[in-house]
Amino acid sequence: MRQFLRDSGHLVRPAVVLIVGIAAFLLIRTALIPKAFGQYGHYDAAALDRIRQHPVSFAGQDACVMCHDDQAKARAAGKHAHVSCEACHGPQAAHANADDPSAHKPALPDVANLCRRCHEKDAAKPKDFPQVVTAEHSGGALCTACHQPHNPHL
Amino acid sequence: MELSRRDLFAAGGKLLILASVGATLEQITGAAPPSEAYNVAEHWWGMLVDIDKCIGCGNCVRACSKENQVPQGYFRTWVERYQVGEDQQPHVDSPNGDIDGFPADTRTDVKSFFVPKLCNQCAESPCVQVCPVGATFVSPDGVVLVDMDYCLGCRYCIQACPYGCRYLHPETNTADKCTLCYHRITQGLTTACCEACPTGARQLVDFKNPKDPVHEYMRNNKVQILKPYMATGAKVYYKDLDGSVR
Numbered sequence: 001m002r003q004f005l006r007d008s009g010h011l012v013r014p015a016v017v018l019i020v021g022i023a024a025f026l027l028i029r030t031a032l033i034p035k036a037f038g039q040y041g042h043y044d045a046a047a048l049d050r051i052r053q054h055p056v057s058f059a060g061q062d063a064c065v066m067c068h069d070d071q072a073k074a075r076a077a078g079k080h081a082h083v084s085c086e087a088c089h090g091p092q093a094a095h096a097n098a099d100d101p102s103a104h105k106p107a108l109p110d111v112a113n114l115c116r117r118c119h120e121k122d123a124a125k126p127k128d129f130p131q132v133v134t135a136e137h138s139g140g141a142l143c144t145a146c147h148q149p150h151n152p153h154l
Numbered sequence: 155m156e157l158s159r160r161d162l163f164a165a166g167g168k169l170l171i172l173a174s175v176g177a178t179l180e181q182i183t184g185a186a187p188p189s190e191a192y193n194v195a196e197h198w199w200g201m202l203v204d205i206d207k208c209i210g211c212g213n214c215v216r217a218c219s220k221e222n223q224v225p226q227g228y229f230r231t232w233v234e235r236y237q238v239g240e241d242q243q244p245h246v247d248s249p250n251g252d253i254d255g256f257p258a259d260t261r262t263d264v265k266s267f268f269v270p271k272l273c274n275q276c277a278e279s280p281c282v283q284v285c286p287v288g289a290t291f292v293s294p295d296g297v298v299l300v301d302m303d304y305c306l307g308c309r310y311c312i313q314a315c316p317y318g319c320r321y322l323h324p325e326t327n328t329a330d331k332c333t334l335c336y337h338r339i340t341q342g343l344t345t346a347c348c349e350a351c352p353t354g355a356r357q358l359v360d361f362k363n364p365k366d367p368v369h370e371y372m373r374n375n376k377v378q379i380l381k382p383y384m385a386t387g388a389k390v391y392y393k394d395l396d397g398s399v400r
Contacts, residue, residue, distance in 0.1 A: 040194075043291035047301035048194070054337035057221045058349045083352040087213055091220050091346075117211045117255050118352055124235050124259070124266035125209045129353070133258075 058086050059096035071150055078151030088114055115143040192340045197295035198362040199334055200389030203270055207355035210235060210268035212252040217350035228321045230332040231272040231347055237264040244398040269399055273298060273319040273332035277387030281311035297334045305329050316384045
């Protein structure tokens with residue numbers, strides 16, 4: 001046995017080098033690969049949380065009606081009942097989430113272009129959707145001269 | 155210091171065992187803590203698009219652009235206008251992705267309609283299959299996402315997407331795409347495009363939520379996915395989709 005160990009001494013050195021190499025590989029690999037990599041699949045599961053950190057711009061319907069009860073009621077009674085506030089008023093998270101919402105007062109929508117975007121006549125629009133050729137319909141007057149935008153009957 | 159071969163061998167062995175145990179432990183215990191109140195296993199997101207409700211106003215495109223700071227000239231969602239003659243050969247236009255609306259066209263000699271497009275959130279996504287580094291993936295709740303930290307910008311996924319839904323972000327030089335507003339839907343909000351859609355043509359749906367109206371919708375309506383022959387497992391279902399839509 002002793003004779004065998006002495007004779008095979010030249011094998012021990014490369015074996016040690018190999019083992020140290022494997023250990024170094026495993027250590028470096030452990031240090032470099034993100035902890036959550038492979039939790040769900042071949043990707044870093046922590047990316048899900050990173051993507052979730054993106055800030056919200058549209059506050060959502062519920063946030064608007066929390067304060068703007070009057071407008072919500074007017075809208076609910078008319079044809080725009082299912083149009084969310086931010087569809088016309090734009091993203092309002094900065095306004096809704098501010099400590100003092102009045103300091104982030106939203107600008108009023110540009111009526112001259114706003115209504116037209118939905119209601120200008122186009123053959124591709126659903127036939128039952130209310131459409132007008134604005135140039136003929138109002139003769140240049142703003143839509144709000146006749147229609148109340150939250151409940152747009154005449 | 156006198157170090158015998160035996161000592162060196164023993165030390166090397168111990169180091170190897172420690173390293174492998176350490177690596178395994180890291181894998182088990184080092185996983186990110188579950189996000190509060192949102193369980194990825196309880197959701198499977200998709201979208202319904204009702205072609206017959208879309209008026210091509212471009213609200214979804216503008217909302218997406220603002221919510222996600224999409225660079226100018228690039229689109230995570232866009233609206234196409236199809237004008238199809240009797241030969242079923244469509245003429246498709248989408249000026250600037252419909253971000254400024256369509257020029258009015260009232261011609262009635264063709265069948266015309268709008269088709270909102272976005273990432274189809276494929277369950278068997280070709281874009282995920284080609285990614286060489288695990289930067290793009292289908293999340294456990296069914297959303298195809300890009301990990302900006304891992305993406306090399308090789309553009310394989312952009313070529314692989316049969317729907318043309320990806321682009322290379324000009325500033326980060328990484329692949330970018332619709333995230334189905336992952337930052338919103340994981341906190342109980344709907345996507346920016348659905349929030350801004352005035353006609354309800356788009357509807358965010360959760361197939362794993364038994365209370366989601368999608369189940370009744372799927373029972374009562376004829377729906378179709380885009381390019382079903384690609385077997386992508388798309389989860390954006392179109393109602394009243396014309397056969398000419400590509």
